[in-house]
Amino acid sequence: MSAPADTAPGGPSPAGAESGVGAPGRAAIAARTLRGDRWWLQPAATFVGLMIFVVYATVRSFVRSAYWVDSYHYLSPFYSPCLSASCAPGSSHLGVHFGTVPMWIPLAFMSLPFLLCFRLTCYYYRKAYYRSFWLSPPACAVAEPHRTYGGESRLPLIVQNAHRYFFYIAVIISGINTYDAVVSFHGSTGGFGFGLGNIIIVANVILLWLYTLSCHSCRHVTGGRLKHFSKHPVRYRVWTWVSVINTRHMMFAWITLYTLILTDLYIMLVASGTISDPRFVN
Structure with missing residues (x-):
């Protein structure tokens, strides 16, 4: 029977x-797995790499010190845009629109939450922290410790479906970062200036654009739902460009974590007087 x-x-x-x-x-x-190799190295390395960024970014976003170099108009990406009266004088490139904010609120409160959500819901980062933090599963052919899995159909993981909307906001914030980079070429003395800090800031912005535009949502926006590419040659051309960098989305996801740290660390060292910024012009 x-x-x-x-x-x-x-x-x-x-x-x-x-x-x-x-x-x-x-x-x-x-047995949890029959694999004989060191399968745990990759999720462990991913965990360590992500935690370094999380700890550094969290601390730097709240300390409110050494994030603005008035002489060269260098603004840390962890403080952009700075829109409150609590911001250092001159660092509010887009104006002061809010009063003083308490210490438990980061000065870049208009951007950091959305950028965090953009990264958390990113298709690559989902795989990274599902494996390295939730062990769901930690590696191929390795059983996960959880008895059940509800997918991304209910809270909190249903929020992952909002990734495309966080992408739109990330594009706007990348535009603001670009404006910050342009402003950094004009210091407090007026006129054009160019130093090592400008190279670091511009490189970071370019890589942030590459990470943002290589997003799977961007690929869908540019070429998704098209049934006939021949009827939409412009969108098809843009889609092919996005598709090229989309294959390197994971690489840009990792690189930009540490260019953000490098950019903020350099600005912090210059702002605190620990090092001086080598100037090539002015």
Whole structure:
């Protein structure tokens, strides 16, 4: 006699029974994995790499010191845009639109939450922290420790579906970062100026644009839902450009984490007087 429908191989498990790798019908392998290589190195390295950025960015976003070099108009990306009366004089490139804010609110409160959501919902970062933080699963052919998985169909993971909207905001913020880079070529003394800090800031902005535009949502915006590329030659051309950098989205995702740290660290050292900014012009 055949097994009941609710316990048949491949069918849903009865209430209270294990699911996932422990579900009825799955191979009964007691070991977590039969792999003999050091499969844990990649998720461990990813965990460490992400945690370095998270800790550094969190601390620097709240300390409110050495983020603005008035002489050269260098503004840390962790403080852009700075729109409140709590900002250092001159650092509010887009004007002062808010009063003083308490210390527990970062000065870049208009951008950091959206950039965080953009990164958290990014297709690459999902894979990275699902594997390295949630161990879901930690590696191929390695059983995850969780008994159930509801997918991205309910809170909190349903928020992942808003990635495309965070992409639109990220484009605007990248534009603001570009404006900050332009402003950095005109110091407090007036006129054009150019130093090592400008190179670092501009390089960071370019890489941020590459990360933003290589996003899968950008690829969909430029060429998604087109049935006939020949009827939309401009969108097709843009889609091909985006597709090229889309293949390197993971690389840009990692590079920009550390160019952000490098840019902020350099500005912090110059602003605090620890080092001087080598000037090539003015």
